[in-house]
Amino acid sequence: MPTIHLKTEIPGPRSRELNEVRHEHVSPGPFHTTPVIASHAKGSVVTDVDGNSFLDFSSGIGVTNLGHRDEAVMRAVAEQAEKFVHTSINVVAYEGYIRLAERLNALLPKAAPCKTFLANSGAEAVENAVKFARVKTGRQAVIAFEHGYHGRTYMAMALTAKAHPYKSGFAPFPAEVYRAPYPDFYRWPGVQGDPGGCPQVSTCPLERCFCQEVFNSFAEIARGQIGEQNVAAVIIEPVAGEGGFVPAPAPFLKMLRRWCDEHGVVLIFDEVQTGFGRTGSLLACHQLDVTPDLVVMAKGLANGLPLSAVTGRAEVVDAVGLGGVGGTYCGNPLACAASHAVLDRFEDPAVLAHACHIGEVLRHRLEAFAKRFPCVGQTRGLGPMRAIELVTDQGTKQPNKAATQAVVQYAYEHGLILMACGTHGNVLRFLVPLTMNDEELNEGLAVVEDALASLE
Template sequence: MSSINLRTAVPGPRSRAVFAERVKHVAPGPFHTTPIVAERAEGATITDVDGNTFLDFACGIGVANLGHSEPSVVAAAKAQADKFFHTSINVVAYEGYVDVARRLNERAPGDFAKKTFLANSGAEAVENAIKFARAFTKRQAVICFEHAFHGRTYMAMALTGKANPYKSGFGPFPAEIYRAPFPDFYRWPGVDGEAPVCPGKLPCSLSRCLCSEAFARFIEIAQADIGETNVAAVIIEPVTGEGGFIPVPAPFLRMLREWCDKHGVVLIFDEIQTGFGRTGTLFACEQSGVAPDLLVLAKGLANGLPLSAVVGKAEVIDAVGVGGVGGTYAGNPVACAAALAVMDKFDDPKTLEHARQLGRLLEDRLESWCKKFPKIGQVRGLGPMRAMELVKDRATKEPDKPAAAALVKHNYENGVITLSCGTHGNVLRFLIPLIATEEQLNEGLDVIEVGLAKLG
């Protein structure tokens, strides 16, 4: 039985009417990928106000990893809502906050004592991770990377590596931020263009050699521009999210780890998009064997309620004294209850096994498309966090942003919600609910394949 059920042309009349009101009353800043207005959402589907049901391959930007309205998460949130919404952890504590912290400490990678700080959004957690690192090291400089996206508040925005639409017109930005080249070997100088190979599949020797090249450039910046003893933190996404789903090769993460250890620098992994099963393991960094000093989480943590976390070395977290971090709503009780239910789900090995199976099926399908459609420059990713980069020409690799936009439009008009991403806006990414059935995955991919064929 198919999941997609379209009763009207998309957008339908009720969606169009709400959109007209949105344009009148809502700030234009928040982007809108589809003109669809949701009525309800369940599992891997969203039904709009016109009665059209879509497969959701966007998950509210990688949030509803366990699917929409996952019954155990909804029940946990409802039970907490019946008790109380809010006391503020700063005033009267509650068990949920402490339980979330304990369980994240137990589950986060790294064989050392850990502590956790909770906040509301990803950007807020990034801001606080930098505060912990600076307070601990008593240094100021932060090294981030090309293609990074860390959020929209001032520090997070400054760390982000894409001017438009995220940064233009909003300066000045906080000082002491330095950007290193990202090990993107698809577009690395000297790497031949015709081979659309996922970075994870480069031959080992070539990958090591390119990682050393990329790392040499990182060291140049750290030594010459900053001076190692001034560096407080290095922050990186193990797979870029908004930056185009480019996985960081494991050797590069290991080099960063060794360098940070040598120079007393706090290594921060932003796993806001990669966390909670998105790459087939609870955290993406588990697949590289590298543990950060601070792990930044949000999105899938509470499967849709606003909650974020900085989990890390107890000594780093302890460097900020009482009152130095916090927030009225930080670690909301209802969101904490949802997060505990999310963690219960991930404690069942079947959840991640299924995610990995979806990842394998998606990878096979994308690789078969790569052979068929020259519009695809590269397919890449880690586990079910996968994407394809669309180009005008495989040899020149000129990004094809209009093609990505056309494909997103074709997809939602035919019942599949998808998102583009990438520094050049030319990447179609897959953020499939990790509970989608294989039939749902294939049904959605069939729709997308028709769209790809239309692109030529």
């Protein structure tokens, strides 16, 4: 039974009516990539106010990893709502927050003892991670990476690489933010064709060790432009998300780890998008076998309730004085209850096993697309966090943003919620709920295949 069911033209009459009210009353700032209005959602399906059902390949930007309205999560939220919904952790603390911190600390056993600070959004957690690093080291500089995305608040925006639409018009940004190249081998200078990913073996069969080249470039920026002794933190996404789903190979991250240890620098992994099963492990750092000093989490952490966390080495988190970080809603009780249910669900190994299965299905199908369609320049990702990069020509690798937008539009018109990303806006990303079944996955991928075929 197909899940996609379009009963009206889209957007339908109710959506169109509400879109008009939106245009009149809502800031034009937020995107509206699928311009219908949601009525309800369950599992992998979102139904709009006109009764049209869409298959969701976005998970609300990588948030509802356990599917919309996971029963255990909803039950936990409802039970908490019967007790209390807010006291503010700054005023009267509650067990849900305290026990959640205890559970999140256990996610970084190699950094033990750990401590956690809870906030509301990914950007807010990034801001606080930088505060912890600066106060701990007494230094100012933060090194971020090309393709990096860390959010919309001022420090997070400064750390974000892409100018438009994230930063244009919003300057000036906070000082002491520096940018180093990200290990994007496909677009590394002098690379012809698709070199594939890092083979991650001790005897690298590639002619050049790209990890070493990218790391050398990083180390030179740190030495020459900043001075290692001035660097408070290095912040990196284990898979660059908004920047194009580019995985950072473990050997590169290990070089960064060693460098941070040598120079007393706090290594921050931004796992806002990669966390909670998105790459096939609970956190991406678990499979990469590199332990950061601080990890930033949000999105899948509470499967749709607003919650974020900074977890990491206690000596770093403890450096901040009483009252030094906080916020009225930080670690809201409903969101904490949801997050406990999320962690409970991930205790069942079948959940991550299914996520890995989705990753394999996606990998096979996307590689087949790459063979069939010359506009696919590269297929890449980690586990189920997968993408294809579209180009006008595989030789020149000219980004094909127009084709990417055309595929997203075709998908929308055929009932599939699909998102683009990438520094050049030419990457199709697959952020399916990690509970999606094979029929749904194949149904959505067939729409993508038809969309790619329609370009020819």
